[in-house]
Amino acid sequence: MNKAEIVIIGGGVVGASVAFHLTERGYRDVLILERANVQGTGSTGAATGGVRAQFETDINIRMSLYSLDFLKNWEFDCEYEPKGYLFFATTKDQLEYLKANTERQRELGVRGVSPVDVDAIKEIVPGLHCEDIVGGVFGKQDGFVNPLAIMRGFTEAALRNGAKIEFNCDVTSLISQQGKIIGVETSKGRIDCAGVVVCSGAWAREIAATAGINVPVEPQRRQIVWARTEEPIDPHLPMVIDIGSGFHFRPARDFRGGTFDTEREVLFAYPDPDERSGFDTDFNEGFIDKVYAHARHRAPFLADSIVLREKCRAGLYENTPDHHAILGGCDVDGLYLAVGFSGHGVMHSPATGRALAEIICDGRARFIDVSCLSLDRFNKGELLREAAFI
């Protein structure tokens, strides 16, 4: 293992998808380097598995549309559950924003998404406190998938096609010569290659910097509270999101193989404004009170739930300044980036893999124009604007 045509740094869901799509395009000598001894120890293993086409920007909507379609029709079972996403608003401005997004989503081909009034919201989420809610939007095709199943599916298919994966292999630096990638230095020695795709999630900035490339990806802890309700929850409960505060909850699923009660267990969270950038992934007890302050107001069935402390968790979001991914090449020839998903990397992994394979093989992504996600948007001041992130 001292040579490969293309090296992929990181064996999470994104690296696995890029490897799969490259091998589908005929590449055989694709090598995934993963510093852990198994896959799924990064953000992919912490993800809760939400998938939605309800975004603001065209690029996010298109990436979701393509990816949802792919996941529904793929040979591999991703455990897609179309339970829906309900965004609700507590001000008129928020509601107008959500409705405008819905119109654009429909124009771009999203089906089953529509505004809902307060009575409809009460039916979708029995027991929700709706006095301060002015309306919302509901997307029926949105829902849940199993992030680890997607990662495994891509990996198995890539390995079947001839790709390889090396564990316990930490990439310590990129090696370039005259502005062109020629290899990587790793904890197991040097590997020569003609191309590198950085898929190292929250850890992308450090490795790209070794080739002199500034990749503005900031790691930020995201915590999830796991609880059991007293009464069984509605079996049709979707993902429910307050667009104002970002507080959200959904029925729980344990993708790591643990047992859970599908009738009573829920996950809830919100983007904690006190959270700073950093690599800390310890769950902080103080977060429980903060989340319950929202839960108490929003629904008695959440307020009365019991925290399952051993199941609460934290992982890293990989935020960019405009909360959109960075896809494509950069000033170093042969160096490609698939990073900065800002909390949407699982749901966008199919489109990402295909985009990177097309960029590497054809010079640009043809199935969707992803040029607005290039790294140079930050230098050019062409940042995207999306407020519907959580």
Ligand SMILES: Cc1cc2nc3c(=O)[nH]c(=O)nc-3n(C[C@H](O)[C@H](O)[C@H](O)COP(=O)(O)OP(=O)(O)OC[C@H]3O[C@@H](n4cnc5c(N)ncnc54)[C@H](O)[C@@H]3O)c2cc1C
């Ligand atoms: C709590 C939480 C909830 C989330 N919920 C959702 C959701 O509902 N839907 C959704 O779409 N997304 C969600 N996300 C975001 C999603 O998890 C990520 O966007 C996605 O997993 C990114 O995948 P990745 O493969 O890029 O990164 P990772 O899964 O982090 O994989 C990167 C891999 O690179 C390896 N690596 C890093 N540096 C090196 C190196 N130098 N050498 C070798 N290997 C290296 C790491 O060990 C890791 O395995 C959530 C994230 C969190 C934290």
